[in-house]
Amino acid sequence: MLPSHPIVVAVAGFASHFVIDAIPHWDYPLQAISVRKNADNRLLKADRRLWMDLLTIATDASTGFAVAILLFYPSAPIWVIALGAAAGMLPDPLQFVHSLYKREPLVTLQRFHVWIHTKRKLNWQIGIVSQAAFAALVAATALVAKQ
Template identity: 30%
Template sequence: MISTTHIAIAAAASKTLSQGNPLAAFFISWASHYLADAIPHWQYKLKVSKKWSNDPGDLEKIRKSSLPLTDYVAVALDSFIGALVIFLISPHGSLKDWLYILAVVAGGPFPDFLLFLHKRFSWRILEVLRKFHDSFHSGINLSPYPKLGIPFQIIIVLIALWIAI
């Protein structure tokens, strides 16, 4: 699931559950990611995902290589769009408001950031979190069906934003 969708779902969950507390919003956003990934979804292809194997030999090679710049650009753009939308629909008059927005924007896609770290570092905790993340992932992959997957994800974003506003 793309970062923009994760951020929108995180905003909806935080609005409902965090009572405006930034720390609570971060953890609620983080947790919302796993539940959101359980929904069958489409995902744009990253070049690195072609070698996105968790085989120890492959991981070793990935960790030693640099990731394609286009992957960074795609994820940054995706996250920026999500952040911008949440910024526009959220109050941002006080420091607490800004921390709240930051918590949602950082927390929603956080497990995917941990996956990225897992492809860089061989820390045991990252492997445990990777397995936890994978255990939630829907077995139905809509990535080969963008004509179904993209509109479906847009609908999810719109529902989430409707709740988050």
């Protein structure tokens, strides 16, 4: 929507993460990586659980990039779309970084991320369906607005 303003795209993508996190949703479980309050990921072992977590995260991120490009190309250059998508995903990897380095501004960002994140957890069956329906609604709205 703002292809000539990539900084605005990045800021909007980053901010949208927190808006979306405030909506009740399903978070897939990770087996080895943790972002809980007292998480310390410095002791991670390169075992099957870690590789499965990384595969899950990579699949999720790749799907997010693909959907964003399908929705917004050719309205904006692919690099601007990727920038907005990456900025929208960035708060979650920053939670992992915070578990390794508990320093500012990561401490304040993590505190805000936990505060804004919905406390209402959906069970996985409802969660997947509701998130798919929400994504379809956003996609349909974007496609209609594009025309």
